[in-house]
Amino acid sequence: MKLFQRAQRSLFGEILDWMLTPLLLLVPVSIGVTWLVAQGIANAPYDRALEYNVQTLARLVTVQNGRLQFLLPQPAREILRGDESDRVYYQVLDGQGALLSGERDVPPPQADEPPVPGVVYLHDAAMRGRAVRVATLWVPSDTPDGRPALVQVAETRTKQSILATEIIKGVLLPQFAILPLAVLLIWLALVRGIKPLSVVEARIRERRPDDLSPLDESTVPLEVAPLVSSVNELLQKLHDSMATQKRFLADAAHQLKTPLAGLRMQADLAQRQGASAEDLKQSLKQIGRASVRATHTVNQLLSLARAEGSGTKVGVGRQSCDLARLTMEAVREAVPRAIEKRIDLGYDGAQPGAPGTLMHGNPTLLKEMVRNLVDNAINYTPSTPTHPGVITARLLADPFGHIAVLQVEDNGPGIAEADRELVFEPFYRVLGNEADGSGLGLPIVREIARQHHATVQHEDAHPGQHPPGSRFSVRFDLGTN
Secondary structure: OOOOOOOOOOHHHHHHHHHHHHHHHHHHHHHHHHHHHHHHHHHHHHHHHHHHHHHHHHHOEEEEOOEEEEOOOHHHHHHOOOOOOOOEEEEEEOOOOOEEEEOOOOOOOOOOOOOOEOOEEEEEEEEOOEEEEEEEEEEOOOOOOOOOEEEEEEEEOHHHHHHHHHHHHHHHHHHHHHHHHHHHHHHHHHHHHOHHHHHHHHHHHOOOOOOOOOOOHHHOOOOOHHHHHHHHHHHHHHHHHHHHHHHHHHHHHHHHHHHHHHHHHHHHHHHOOOOOHHHHHHHHHHHHHHHHHHHHHHHHHHHHHHHHHHOOOOOOOOEEEEHHHHHHHHHHHHHHHHHHOOEEEEEEEOOOOOOOOEEEEOHHHHHHHHHHHHHHHHHHOOOOOOOOEEEEEEEEEEOOOOEEEEEEEEOOOOOOHHHOOHHHOOOOOOOOOOOOOOOOHHHHHHHHHHHOOEEEEEEOOOOOOOOOOEEEEEEEEHHHO
16 A cells, blocks of 8 residues: 555655554554444443343242233333333243233244243344344243243343444544544654654765765664765775776876876987987987887776776676687787797697686687786796796686686796785886886786686796796686686
């Protein structure tokens, strides 16, 4: 039963419905119970009067010469006199059922009333088209047959009905007067009860756009505290997200400013007077390197934005893909760079189509993840004739455990224990390393892995050796993809 139907659900309306609906449903129940109680209250005094009258008449039944006699004196007649509202009838029958006195058409006793002498039975019946209340009493006799006489008194029920109606009016009319007052009080109490929600709404609405401080939970009721706590958690997440974005933009601007400043300086050097052809050639070479570095930084920024953006759209670009095939393609594309740096780059592990290599994911992002791992290894792995650089990409598949592990390891200098977690932060680069890079490759790897329910770990590729090398492992749980 919806008393307040709205296009959008209303907490006020829902609570009001649940409070008023039982109240309104109890009204007819209350009327029915009141009517039954009123009937019982109204019948009680008249039933006692009927019992008294029938017992009085029963005393007038005597036995003379072995026969039942009934003599009604004048005082007894006054008892049976009716009034303007009701009529009183009586009947006296001997043991054979012969009428000794009274009315013949008084309703007979009910079949389920055993003829127990001295017990008064009351029942409702109809006489001459009117409802009557009948009192029945069996009177023992000393006649030769020993059969008891029957005495009955019947009275119409006009006064009982009037009294019951008055009782009902006296009880129900105040209820009908109180009902609107109760509804009003419930309404006011509900308005007062949900006022803390309006207070919280006003606090949030009055805040400045840059104010992400938590709301005060101590001033709200206990029932509203979980909601305020959730809002505070959201505000904290927004604060952290905005802080990360600001830091990211600042770092990105700093990273782009360096190559752009180099471009401007080399352009100024190339335009200076008296510059030789060799100086001009060197400046152009530096300009080319700076432009390549700026382009690489921009591409990495776009890759990170694309990876983070796809995480907000669940299932975008997801399809069945072969992780082994994607890894081999990324390694094949990186071979020219590895040859240029005289690095031995290869692939080892499960072949495309092998059990455990198929997964549900975004093939573009997965290939970007492998590419960044391989590029990171190429950038930070030195190669000399005495110590050639070796990089191996490997895919280990466990079809029974639904696990796939992608590994990219090298024989480079490795990463110090203190820097192993920091290298996954945007733009972080290990101090003392002159390798080209933007500091975005590993953050991109972690973000793509997170979106595919995978974890990224770093460890020494050759523990105990110098240099120890690096091994990045991406562990996929294929059961959740």
